[in-house]
Amino acid sequence: MKRNSPDQNPKEGSPQKFLALEENKIRSLFNPKIWDSKFQDQLKSEIATAKPYNWGTIHQLVDDDLLRAVRKEIETEIHFTKKETDIYKVNQSGDLANLSGLDWDDLSRLPNLYRLREILYSEIYRDVISHVTGTGKLSGSKTDMSINTYTKGCHLLTHDDVIGSRRVSFILYLPDPDHTWKSHYGGGLRLFDSIIPNVPQSDPCAKLVPQFNQIAFFSVQPGFSFHDVEEVKVDKHRLSIQGWYHIPQEGEKGYVPGEEEQWVNNNTSTLAQLESNVLQDYEFPKDERDILPYHQVKHYEKILRNDEKEGSVSVISEDDQLSQQEMDFLKEYISEQYLTREGISKLQGKFADESSLQLESFLNDRKSSLLKELIRRQELEKDCPYESKDVARPWKTAVPSHKWRYLYMDGKSHENFKEDSDILATLNHEELPNFELLKQTLPKDQEVEIALIELIQFFKSTIYKKYLTLLTSLCPLSEQFLVRRFRPGKDFTLATKCNLNPLLRQVDGFVDAVLEGTLGLTPSNGWESGEAGGYELYMADEDEEPEQDAQDVKDAAVYRADDSGDSVLINQSANWNTLTLVLRDESVLEFVKYVSWSAKTSRWDIKSQWDVKCVE
Incomplete structure (x- = not known):
């Protein structure tokens, strides 16, 4: 519709002059x-x-x-x-x-x-x-x-x-x-x-x-x-x-x-709070990556320095690369197409060019089929808790709900924040994840939870991090892993920036970015169009644009558009067995779109993050 300028008054004798009631x-x-x-x-x-x-x-x-x-x-x-x-x-x-x-x-x-x-x-x-x-x-x-x-x-x-x-x-x-x-x-x-x-x-x-x-x-x-x-x-x-x-x-x-x-x-507006550190103490799971032992980091550095001297990736060697025993360990979980010399060289080049990888059918057929059957059975036979009071160990509910909401396992003690005292008592309680201890204390009928914890234990292994080092030419300094379940009609994450570990900024070669991995474990189809939500989207932060005047802001919830434009970097729909690796700096926002009631199952994944350094 054609508009007059905001300060233009109706002319004398025009119909608008007489519209006041x-x-x-x-x-x-x-x-x-x-x-x-x-x-x-x-x-x-x-x-x-x-x-x-x-x-x-x-x-x-x-x-x-x-x-x-x-x-x-x-x-x-x-x-x-x-x-x-x-x-x-x-x-x-x-x-x-x-x-x-x-x-x-x-x-x-x-x-x-x-x-x-x-x-x-x-x-x-x-x-x-x-x-x-x-x-x-x-x-x-x-x-x-x-x-x-x-x-x-x-x-x-x-x-x-x-x-x-x-x-x-x-x-x-x-x-x-x-x-x-x-x-x-x-x-x-x-x-x-x-x-x-x-x-x-x-x-x-x-x-x-x-x-x-x-x-x-x-x-x-x-x-x-x-x-x-x-x-x-x-x-x-x-x-x-x-x-x-x-x-x-x-x-x-x-x-x-x-x-x-x-x-x-x-x-302070809700969006401004979420983009600042005002609520950091009250956010769970914590955006905290555990620093790796010094000797592990030095070993990964040595691998990269040897590769640099040789000019190519050596997948199997007796000394600093992956031994045959380590390759056999990786084959227990990873599809062999991603473990060949040619496969690793191709992935390394692609990551160097694009700072991201999307590896379909990442887990081998045996592990994939077993895990998919367990998750499908969980969806069909067990009621999913939809209220926080019903969420039981080892699952927790992500809070606060104006930033994100989903079920997760992080390997730490169970907290559910049903009362004010629960969240307040947890603020000063630091605890390292212990997935092995968690697995030992779970009843045997929690087969899905045990299988997912075993998969995280694989990802936490020194051998897998060696493999990750070869793929990315980056040395991991810290790590964090979460198992996440996004319930239909309930769960999401809003667009947020990644936080870098301030303790590691002084490390030589420290990269001002986080290596982020998402292994999709959603057992149902029908997510490709995006109508059911559940897609993970990475986009450039466009805050450089002039801020709107408060009077011009017409919607309390205009946070981050995801529908079009050059700002979208990666849009990965919920899937089964695709590993997405992204090197993400503080200018890149990421979120998981709200999962619709129309989704056939929950959206499942394993989310991982590593602080990394370059080895010159």
Whole structure:
């Protein structure tokens, strides 16, 4: 749509000059009950005592005919664009805040939508919202709205809506007015309690199932107002108008000089928190790689120096390379195509050129078939825990849930963080992983867990790290391994940077990058299109672009786009038995996309990281 410039006023005598609604007309377009002081006081009391934080809802908010007309205009006149990032998948309209800047020819096509926006930002209605939420005066000049339609597979992950001067968030729901939206359709608004400020629980504690002409709203409370929109599970459209009320601007009632600046400075957005070290103490699993013994590192250095002298990779030799016994050990797990002299030379050259490798059918047929059968059986015969309280040893739940959520094994003592004291007591408790001890203490019927631990023990072996040294021409200095399981309709990781070990920065030849490996162990098909999510994506960080003004940011969850452009470096779908190796520096972001309910099984993998050095 063609827009006038934001500061351009309607010409005298133009139709827009007469569009302002009188107060009695505004009142008539709302449900009369909202003007009743008793209703307002009761709603205020309910919001003040609501859990997990102050929020409320009103059914049949506005005139039914008006909202039906709005819905029809949206369906016929508004264009939706599918948008997908690490934190959401949604069909979204353009910004509605500047409706008053549209040409009259455009505005005449959206008269009811314009009228709705005018009454939602009218002073008398803002005063009602201000009163029941207890947030103080709200701006009528700084409007902030968009239309979203959630179709099957759409979702919005956990966040707190803290951006700029937002004071109150609201969602006005417009699904099919003639049919009830049912809970099993998905698309509900879910609210999360906090363990401590800025650390939400893994599981929601309240849920609103949206209906036509219902509004949900809450005061934006930095570090507490965490919520998400659960995935829509059916072929239906969950239409809604999302908006925010802001701190009063200069010239408005309730304006306080410096209030907005102080609010913005004191309240860090969710994204900024995740990109800083503010929450590092409260993140589990820890991004900590264990430093390797000195004698191992010196041995890997010697291998690389010998290769450099000889000018080629020697796979088998009696002294510094892999012995026949070591080759036999590797063949117990690795496909022989990746163990030949020719195979290793080819992979070494490819890694030198591209800083990454993708090795399909990495495990040999015997190990692959055995492990696949065990994981398939686990999926079919055992219930997967979906709430943190049900997660049992040796599995843990990754926290906090606005950064990532998945099940994992790390070889350490079991922690589940069900209570505040659990996470707080763990902060100063350092523990090295001991997968051997973990395996010995597991009952024999946990066959999958035992098999996965044995695979990690193979990856931790000196012989495997020798092999890794040959493939990459890099000397490992540290290591970390995780077994991960991403549950359908539940789990994900948001885009984050890698952290380098500060203790190793002084090592000669230290590489300002992390060697990262992901062995896909997902036993089902149907992941290639990406519709079921679960893909692992590496992308260049584009933060060098100018930052948007807070007023221009229209979505609380615009974190990292993953849909197009040159920024995408690797997009690896969930798979069986493909090892992806990536040399990743701090300019490369990585995430695992939320796994949809449509996925046939969980997404499984083994994630590994090594700090590395070059040997000149």
